[in-house]
Amino acid sequence: MLKYLASTLKEIILLTRDRGGLAMLFIMPVALIIIMTLLQDSTFKALEERKLPILILNMDQDTFGINIYEGLSSSSFFSVIAQEENSQDPVGSLKKRVASGEFQIGIIIKSDASNRLRNNIRYNIIKQLPEEDSLFFGEMSIQRKDKPKIEIYFDPITKNSFKQSITSALNEFSSGVEAKVLFNVYSSLFKELLDMDMNNEGGFKKLVDIETLYATNDGQMTVPNSVQHNVPAWTIFAMFFIVIPLAGNIIKERETGISQRLKVVSGSTLPIILGKVTTYFFVGILQAVSMLAVGVWVLPLLGLPQLILGSNIIALILLTALVSLAASGYGVVIGSIANSQEQSSIFGSISVVILAAIGGIWVPVFIMSDIMQKVSMISPLNWALRGYYDVLLRNSNTFEILPSLISLLSFFVLCLGIAWRFNSTRKSY
């Protein structure tokens, strides 16, 4: 116990003396999180929504305009953003935003569209009646008006398939509205003609319901947004990067002869290893806390979504602790196996980068090919990331993330075992 405590205390003092190294451990990852989240924000938005953003200027604000607007909004293929109408030149501003590429599609529903539609339908009906009946309405004065109008502006780079889908959607919605209006006009004419109230029940409901669903392997797959992916991902990455200072620390002790000295005076090397693990474990925890804090408080200031920590804080803490343990274990193993500082820092950093790439830290696993999705499972960083997805996105509790926790713990124990064996059988110092 004395040896363990002394070893821990010594490591803490050493760490606090290495201001530069400490700053690297905290500042670099925070920068990484901010940059990667900003970079990938739009990519993730597209992934998350898989919806085509369209900008709509509804100048009609009556049955026709409202119906089209709501129709498009409720579609799972479009995300509808309304163009502010109170600006000086809403039409010009809409065109500009599409031309500048902010939106690929802009739609203008011209003013008075609903009135024109009603008028023209009424006109058509009356024109169909025999002359004496139409006179009955005293409506000979009714004039055909210009058709209601929808203008669609495309960004020149818009794909044809998008153009088609928006045009057909608009056709669908406008015929829906036409039918609705037609029905209303008829019922009011009937009322005038026969003084008969139509039973409006049932209205004009859609008779066919088409539901659009995504086909995914995993029925409950939830796609994270940029923040929900990048913050935990780079937190894990940074935590695993402590293998470099930790392994370096172990090798330095060997190179300076300190570990020989310790081997002579101390029975087992285990308390010494555990002292290091403890110290770097807490470094990992501090890293995680600071990076999650960046996700919660700093990213929103940059216009990014806030990181929501989910409702299972205990699961989150346990998971973070085990990630930190696994990372320290990995550092100890590399420090014990590598023969020189150079070997350990090169092997350490490259292996962490590879494990990160495989594990879906750089490119999320769910957009990898099937084979790579399988391969990703060998990476401890992937077990960690899955755990975070579960806790942050699905509100999983400790029990539900048990597979991640157990894998990480086993990894740690395995690492420690290997390192211990290596240290006690190492013949050349």
Next chain:
Amino acid sequence: MDVAIDVIKLSKEYKNTSTLAVDDISFSIEEGEMFGLLGPNGAGKTTTISILCGLLQSTKGEVIIGGMNSITHSDSIKKIIGIVPQDIALYPNLTAYENLRFFGNMQGIKGTHLKHRISELLGIFGLEQKAKQKVNTFSGGMKRRVNLIAGILHAPKILFLDEPTVGIDVQSRKVIMEYLMTLKQVGMTIVYSSHHMEEAEKFCDRVAIIDFGKIIVHGKPNNMIEKYDNCNNLEDIFIETTGRSLRD
């Protein structure tokens, strides 16, 4: 007197080398003796000392320390030995005091006992003013002295020192050697290697000159000088027995 260390037909061959670093050597060291291991660079001094304190496994042969076999009783042996390595085995970023406290704890000493022991030794070696300074600000001689203190905090029965006086000034050398003599007087067995013949001649009860892993001559310095007619001191014998060629 009892035998503190018995070395029987010891050989060491490092991996991937064709020659033996230690080649079939046998000698014994008595309790309370100060024994000098002398030899040119690469002779096998460090290798021998490393095997004696259990850091290296021998290829052949046997080592008995305090009556215990070095392989089967390594844990018990660890409790009675101390080592002062050839390299400065200290944390450069810790102060002298922090280094010594850590190594003291590792040797199982703690609390006020350790505190007193550290300040006592720092005092003896003229470092009490420097206790709170980082070791990387120390001169070579100061580092050597701290390196030595770290190996004797627990007052071992048998002390191994690998070139404890290399690269230091006359004053430091004097303090170190005189302190080693006081340790010897209280019964500590001391095995030390050196390139400094005058020093060995003056302080060692017996010396062994080794070269290419073999013991060439060993015995009391005075007896050896008498034996070699044309030699007036240990240095002459050293040159006489190991030749003038440079070693790696």
